[in-house]
Amino acid sequence: MSKILTKSDILAADDLKTETVDVPEWGGAVIVRMMTGTLRDAYEASLMKRDGDGKYRVDTVNMRTKLLVQTVVDEAGRALFDGDADVLELAGKSSAAIERLFIVAQRLNGLAPDSVENAEKNSVSGPSDASTSASPQPSA
Template sequence: MSLSADAILSADDVQTQAVPVPEWGGDVIVRGLTGIERDAYEASLQQIRPKPDGSREVIFIRDNARAKLLVKCLTDEAGNRLFKDSDAPALGKKSGRILDQLYDVAAELSGMGEAAEKEIEGNSAAAPSGDSSSSSPANSDAPSPNSAEGSAPES
């Protein structure tokens, strides 16, 4: 039996996982990104730069990438974000080992496991010739609502 559009759109398919972080004194709830949120996050890590031969290339900006994802994915028990996007620099100062552990969970819940990341990097050889600006979205400090109809948080 095939699903209807209503059945698909009403399915609660964004997963969460509680992760013990004894160094912080308890568990942290990690929520996977929606498709819109994931696309915005990935775009925020890319910059299109001109090459000397006139073509363009996509450069991945990895600065604080783990914390930039985690501010979007760490929630309270009600599903509300704990951090604003502007909190990423402060969160990035926490233990790299802990951030890496939480990042791995967030990436997996968001469909961005190691294999998916390699696929994205493999598709970044050159930007389309008609695009002359960065694909990074504007900054936002507003936490996104935890709903399928909410707009993606930007970083």
């Protein structure tokens, strides 16, 4: 059995993996890092837009560069980009370079389409179709 972690253990863990990606279109390499919980929430919120009826809908405009703004860092781990102005500027760069970095950022952050499937395969118990909750299930 694994060690039961304390609050100090969890907060001291170096758990933000990085990956360096060659970007020949830009003449070098870029470091992509996993997001913190706060950054992931900000990214997901940036993909939602309220329409005229007050309902939220997914807004995929600049979705790739929004993710890169949250995940591209310098060698010291500091964000290279900041805010909406950088999203728009970065969106004007090579789509091939953006896509290459986006794929890495998706994978590192569990956002790739096959991430859930892979997590389920690697899970000890895997997800169950049956609910163990006492809450009533919605009717079909």
